[in-house]
Every structure is written in structure tokens, then in C-alpha cells.
Amino acid sequence: MKNILILGAGRSSSSLIEYLLKAASEYNYTVTVADTSLESARQKTRNHPHSKAILLDIRDQSETEKEIKQADLVISMLPAFLHPTIATQCVKYKKHMVTASYVSPEMKRLDEEAKKAGIILMNESGLDPGLDHASAMRVIDRIKADGGKLTLFKSYTGGLIAPESDNNPWGYKFTWNPRNVILAGQGTAKYIENSKYAFIPYHRLFTRTEKIYIDSLGYFEGYANRDSLNYRSIYGIDDVQTILRGTLRKPGYCEAWNVFVQLGMTDDSYIIPDSEKLSIREVVESFLPQKRGDTKTKLAEYIGIPMDGDIMAKLEWLGLFEDTRLKINNASPALILQTLLESKWNLTAGDIDMIVMQHQFEYELRGALYKLNSSLVVIGDGFVYTAMAKTVGLPVGIITKLILERKIKLTGVQTPTVKEIYEPLLKELETLGIRFKEREG
């Protein structure tokens, strides 16, 4: 009997818990789901005979330690800043740990101790980071093994709405944390193109998109993520000539989103005084030069967009020029925008989400240049087992099983960039319908 302790029973844990409960009788697991809401934990375990739902506040250190001591492996689906504390206890009690978060410097420092304790601290085991690493490294390692030399790597991911639920002019709804969508891209995008460093400041980011074609879905647009440079060392491709990671949106989204960036409405660094008294139109006015005329006309002139084009249609559909009061106290521009969008981009009954990922490779092999795309499309199974929950939770679940079954024997701080992890992970994911399709040329 193996005891698995899952900390956190939020939305992103649904597919993970479902997967482990399905495996529980065959592999003899007991799955304990701990949350600050016992109700949430119980909704996920649904009285499954191999499950326990418990109330646990991670701030109660002695209770947390008690639970960790009883487990063979701990999965933390809590916010990332809590992981180092839990990892320290996992090292102390010699328990494996799995998270879907980036390796933090604090986590990295536990590597030696974890190795001494003979346990794995497994991170970046979800979608992004996680599945992106695994699927990219499988191709990169194969090219290397064949004697090829990678010259270009671009990788795009989007958490989007599925075509059957795509019924608004933006081609977008909130299928994940809205705040992250509002603040996406702030800072400077850094990448390498043809062996030259390239930088895009935030206020230019959404004007510099690329077209990405996905079989059966058609065209998307991709904008560059903040830091693509790190991935050279992570993927062992330090001399790659082009490296770019980006985010996918439906065509037309970025040029319309750029209006908010240009106005300054995605800024989260200050509070708009008396924000509760302002209508959304008045908030827009506060970013425009004062002069006579209606808000829409002034905005079109200030930003330099046509009065009757697709961009304006998207803005009007949001009700941006209406005198609707949002009534939020002490709100930043970003929070006001988020509140407006949450009333328009919310999922409604029956809405289905979708994850799209595409890696693009170019490599030299025996004097010739080759191109290869590897693409993934995952459609959600309704409101609970969303594409996002599946692509985050199933890799975490599979890696957990691989560790407990000793298929992964690595110790210390790890990510799924190594063959011992990505090969069995991707293989099992394919049996669950999560499969990358490759296309040459």
C-alpha cells in the first residue's frame, strides 16, 4: 500500500485526482486529498474507497508534518511560494515530492540533501512548465542522437476556448487565471533570432506577432514570452541560432489587446482615485487627451485605428464606451479591465476549453536543412475535466505513478527534460489521447 498526499484541491487538481483514484486499486494506492476546504476535498474524492479527504491548513506545521510522515509521496498543487517549506519536510522524512511549478532558487538549494535522503523533488510536471519540456526534449534529443544540429527552436502554447465554444469577437474566454491574462507580457520579451539578441518592450509586444498554423484548427497568432534566453541552457542547446517561446491567441486578438496596452489600461502599479464612482467609459477617458468629442472617436484618433474595423467591433462588444459603473474601490487600471472582461469573457454552461501547443524545429543533418513541427491539441471534457486540468494534472499523476513504481529512479531536484522521465510520460499520455503530431517540411 502506497500513500499519496495531495495538498490543494483546487480546479487544477480535478484530472490529477481522478487519474490517481482510477489507478488506486490496481497499484494499491491510498490518495489523501488535503485542502483548507473539506468540502472541496470531498468533491474531488467522492467517497472513493481508496481515498481520504481531510481538512488541512498548511500554516499548521505540526498537522502538515503529521500528514507528510504518513505519505510515501507528496504532491503540492498549492501556490509555488509554499513549496520550499513542504520540500524541506519531504527531505527530512525522506518522502518524494511532485509539483507543477518552476524550480525556485530555494528548491534548487535542496538538491544535495534530497539526493542524500534518496528522494526526488520533481518539479515543472504540468503543462507549461512540464509537457512543453518533455515534448521538446524528445525531439531535440532525437535530432542530436541522429547526428543533427538544431539551428532553430520556437515553441508556442495557448490556453484557449475550443472552436465549438468560440462565439465572441475576441475568440477568447477566461479558461484560466484572468489576472495572468491581463498582466501577460509585462516587462521586455527577450529572444534570439539568427544568432542576434532581440528585445521587444511591452508597449510594442502585441504589434509584433507571428502567424502559426495548426492542422485542423487553422491560423493562430503568437506573441513572444518574456524570457526565451534561459531555455538554451535548460534544453542544452546553447548554440542554437534562433530561440523563441510565445503565447498563442486567435488572429485579431493581439491588435485589439494592444489598444489596452497603448491606453495604459493593463497597468497594475497604481490605484485610480475614486475608482468606484467611474464608469468604464470614464476610465477610458482618463487615458485620452481631453478635448470635445465622444470617447470612441477620440480613442480611434489617439490610438490610430479605424472607426469601423474589427478592432473597434471588439472594443464595442466589451461595452468599453458605455456608462456602466464597475463599482470597485481602490482599483488599479488592470483590475478595472479584469472586472470588465470577467463579465464578458466568462465561461458559460457547456463551454469547452482547449490547449494548443506547437514546437518548431530546424536542424542541419549531413549537410541538408530540415524543418519539423510538433503540435498538440487537447479539447476539454466539460467544465470539470477541462483541457487545462487534464494537461496539468495528468502529467503530474503519471509522473507520480512512475516514481512510486520505480520507473523513475532519479533523486534530487528534477524536471521532465530527461529521457528517463519524458519517455514513459509521453508514452502514457498518448494512451490518454494527449499526443503530439509531427509534420516535416
Next chain:
Amino acid sequence: MKNILILGAGRSSSSLIEYLLKAASEYNYTVTVADTSLESARQKTRNHPHSKAILLDIRDQSETEKEIKQADLVISMLPAFLHPTIATQCVKYKKHMVTASYVSPEMKRLDEEAKKAGIILMNESGLDPGLDHASAMRVIDRIKADGGKLTLFKSYTGGLIAPESDNNPWGYKFTWNPRNVILAGQGTAKYIENSKYAFIPYHRLFTRTEKIYIDSLGYFEGYANRDSLNYRSIYGIDDVQTILRGTLRKPGYCEAWNVFVQLGMTDDSYIIPDSEKLSIREVVESFLPQKRGDTKTKLAEYIGIPMDGDIMAKLEWLGLFEDTRLKINNASPALILQTLLESKWNLTAGDIDMIVMQHQFEYELRGALYKLNSSLVVIGDGFVYTAMAKTVGLPVGIITKLILERKIKLTGVQTPTVKEIYEPLLKELETLGIRFKEREG
């Protein structure tokens, strides 16, 4: 005999020390100038019989305390973050203190103790903050006393090059801290116009300038400072309908500076890898989309400026498209730009600087609307007694004298927004040629 201790003998202390040494025999002062460079201190005191030049490192607490104990008043021209420590000792030993820096929260907390000790902690006694407060409050208080109601207050200040030394296409040279010029305006400008809050994000700031006319000098352009909102409470004009503080430049500067903002070259938040190997043209290229063509043509297209206009002339004059290597390791874009500009905008022998300030007021009085401008132009007296050194140092010196002569009897944390300070300050400044000129209509 009164002992004045001046901490810091940098460039901005020259006019201050000169002023106090001139007053020394009449008022029986001994002026002690303390600096980490004894040479610097001696250059400023020049063996004046009423002076002492000493070596002092403020980090040596016991030496600093010894000097403070011997003084009647301490002037700190050190970086602002050091003031609270010195102020704490001034309170302990019951010594007055004068600085040209903004009141920090730490300084503010010493108000009660300073009052108990019977001493003044006098801040914001230079140009901006300082002279701006004094000159604005004199007019604001007069309008109030006459029964008027202020409806508009705009105030612009510029540290510029004097017309006789203005011989480059930018109409600008570094007469003060270059780094502050590069980073100027970052964040969001906040002000009030016609009772409505207005916000300008940094990437739009230099496109939204106003024309400002100064008698005998002609037109300038002003861009909004980061926070004008605070000045409502500072000046006691909470219900003013329009309030804006801004920075002055010669016409054409802002539209050309905007090119750097648009590219992202004023960003100080990250390091450009291998910066020492890149030429300035290559740095510009890293901000442009990659395609065939020369850098100048691509930049003109990307930013949307003419190939042969004034903006391009300014950029070419800087050598922005030349393959000059700046050879700075680990440089941010902002540092690279600063290094380029320091080689072009440096002061040369005989260059004269200039301070320009203009307050604009509108007020209602007995049913009628009035307009009033109050403007100051100060031209430097050569390389040492610059306009900047005079307008920062003379107010500090005069206020020091007023405190020691008991003309200012206030205690606690103060700024020159009150009549007891600004009236004698402005009166004596006028005898030294620093005089605001008012113009109605």
C-alpha cells in the same frame, strides 16, 4: 560665533558654501565643510579665515557625532537616504538641520521629537523641491488672501543649457545627473484636468507635450511629471480643478526622445548579453524587427518617422547608426544610451547652464476669471557657480541664515511652503538676481 557644519562638498554645494563664507564675517559664522575627500572640501573653502575643511566619512558614527555636537546647525548635501540618521543625531544634540531633499517618511516621524528639542528639521530647501514651493505658495496665498479661488495650477521646471551655449540639434546638454535624464518619466504621469483624473503611461508621455512660452526665451515644451496629485494637499488646494507639474525641454526634444522610448532603449531593468561586443547600431538593431535593409530605414519605418526630418537629424547627429563600440560590460539599454549621450551632450569649456521655471495660475475673484504666469530664468556664472548650483545652494544658504538669525522660529519638520519661510527667502533671493516675473492675462 555660530558653527555651521556642511556635510558633502559636491558640485551642488559650491554656491551654498560661497554664500555662507561671504556672510561669515558679518554674522560671525564658522563654516565647517566635511567630505570624504579633503581635497574637495578644501577646494570649496579656499582657506577662508571663517572656514574649516575636514575629512569625514558619515559611516564613522562617533566622528560624525563629534562634529554635529560642535555645530549650531547642520546642512546635509549628502544623498537623501542618509538624512534620517543625521536628523536623529541633530534631534539628540538639539541642532538645527537643513536639507534640499524631499521629506521622507522616516524624517516625518521625527517631527514631534524635533519640536520637543526646540529645533527645526528643514527640508526641500533647494530648487525643486524648494524654490518651486516658495514661489508657488507666495502667489497661492496671495490669491486666497484677496478672496480668490484657485482653479488651475500648472508648474514647469527645466535644467537646460543657456541660449549662448545651445549649439546642438537637441537643444540639450547634461547640466545635471545624466542617469536621471535617461530614466525621466518612467512610470505613469498622473494629474487632474478640469476636475478629471488623467493618466499618461510612459510610452505615450513624450507625445503629449504642451507649449510653454517664456518671455525673452521663447517657446519650450513641457511633459508631465509622474505625480502631480500629491501637490494638492502640499499646497492646500485640494479642490483645484486642474493641477499639473511638468518638465521643460526645447521644442523638438520630446518627439526625438520618444524614439528611444518606443525602441525600449531607456529600459534599465535588464542587461543586454555581450553588451561590450555590440556597436550602438547593433544595439538599435536588437530592438527592430529583423529584415533586410539598413538600420536607419528600418527604424524610420518601425517608429513611423520621416527619413529626412528633424527627428532623424537628431538621431544621426548622435551617431546612432554608426558602428561605434561603446565597450561597456553588463550594460542595460539605459546605460548604453547614457554612455552614448554623455559623449555628445557633455558640457565643454565655457558652456553655461540655465534654470527655467514657470507657474501658471487661473483663479476666480468676485465672479471674474483671471490668469497669471510667474516665471524665473537663472543663467549660470560659469562652470562652478552654475544656475543649478545657485538655485539649489542659495535657498539652502539663505534659509540657514534665517534660522540662525531667528527670523525663522519654526520647529519640527518643515518645508518652505509657509509664509514665515518663503517671504524672507524670496526677498533675499531677489537681491541676488533670482527673481520671478509675473505676467497677467
